[in-house]
Amino acid sequence: MTVTVRAPAKINLHLGVGAPRADGFHPLVTVYQAVGLCDDVTAESSPGWLLDVTVPDWMDADAVPVTGDNLVDRAARLLAGHHGIDALASVSVAKAIPVAGGMAGGSADAAAALVALDRLWQLHTSDDDLLALAARLGSDVPFALLGGTALGTGRGELVEPVPDQATWWWVAVPSGEGLSTPAVYRRFDDLTPDAPAEPEGAGAVLLALSTGDPEILAGALHNDLEAAALDLRPDLGDLLELGERCGALRGLVSGSGPTCVFLAESADAARGVAGRLAEHHEVVLVTNGPVAGAHVVTYG
Missing domain, CATH: 3.30.70.890 (GHMP kinase, C-terminal domain)
Structure with missing residues (x-):
């Protein structure tokens, strides 16, 4: 079985930042917008775990970790652990979102991996649980699941859709x-x-x-x-x-x-x-x- 999931880059239309909290995170009020620069994550059945990343010529391939520290690896381990199973899949990431560019490309990959692996492993994880797992991976990951335009609070992980009918x-x-x-x-x-x-x-x-x-x-x-x-x-x-x-x-x-x-x-x-x-x-x-x-x- 093969599953490909597409996830978008984000732009912060508004990014208000407060003083650091006791936990070291900064409180945020942000308005996210998902835009049509997207990464594709493809997951296939496999007896082990394998991750591969391809980038266009203008990106630095070395800037994307593929040795266990990628957000996709972490997403797989987190989802598998949530269900008490082994993380077994061959996953490839085709990038189009700038790396380390402020557009949440890594977060998009993590969100896409959660959806792809949930479908591949036939886990039927609830939306609430997927959002909770996403929030553990990073502040922008829940929005990458949601898309559209949304208000983000907390450290950005609490997202609420915003009506936005324009293009x-x-x-x-x-x-x-x-x-x-x-x-x-x-x-x-x-x-x-x-x-x-x-x-x-x-x-x-x-x-x-x-x-x-x-x-x-x-x-x-x-x-x-x-x-x-x-x-x-x-x-x-x-x-x-x-x-x-x-x-x-x-x-x-x-x-x-x-x-x-x-x-x-x-x-x-x-x-x-x-x-x-x-x-x-x-x-x-x-x-x-x-x-x-x-x-x-x-x-x-």
Whole structure:
């Protein structure tokens, strides 16, 4: 039997970050949007455990661990342990989401693996249990299961769907050099020692989404981690300015970076922005959202 599951990248339309909690995590208020840059995870029956990852030419294959420390390995062990079985499968990951790029590619792979292995092993895990397992794997993994547009709270793992009837067009520019999420949070702490215990709310973005107007959404986009990411990587600030000069309504660091995303007025406008950015950057991706979360694309 073979099962292939597709899971999307995410963009944080709003990312409010509070001061670190006693457990070391930062409280978040975020609005996630799933976009059509997706990884595919294929699971097949096997007498042992095997994981293989393939990446496009523009990605660094060495940046993806395949020696037991991948989130897919952890997802398999967690799901198998939940049901008291051995994790036996051959799994391949075909990546299209930038690695270490602030778009939750690893979380997407973990969510896809949970769904694929649940189907392969015929476990029929409840949605509530899958979400609980996902939350143990990482803050963004529950959203990768859910998809669409959603409000995230806690450390981002508590997700609630948000009505979003529009189609939003984005241009994404990955970086050839990754940016450590823990390093960005540490820099955030250095730059904002007086950060509030409760992060800034997402009311402006939620209102903008309800209008369906990309210009209004552009004005509401917000990322508390952007200043820290730009402090560590000043070149990203230059890229944001370039994207807006190329016609984007707004540029934003995606999550903790270093991928930068640009909101465009329409599909045609996104292609125009991408074409102009491609004169300066080797890899420029056009995508839209919201799209579905982790879902089966082949089964049999």
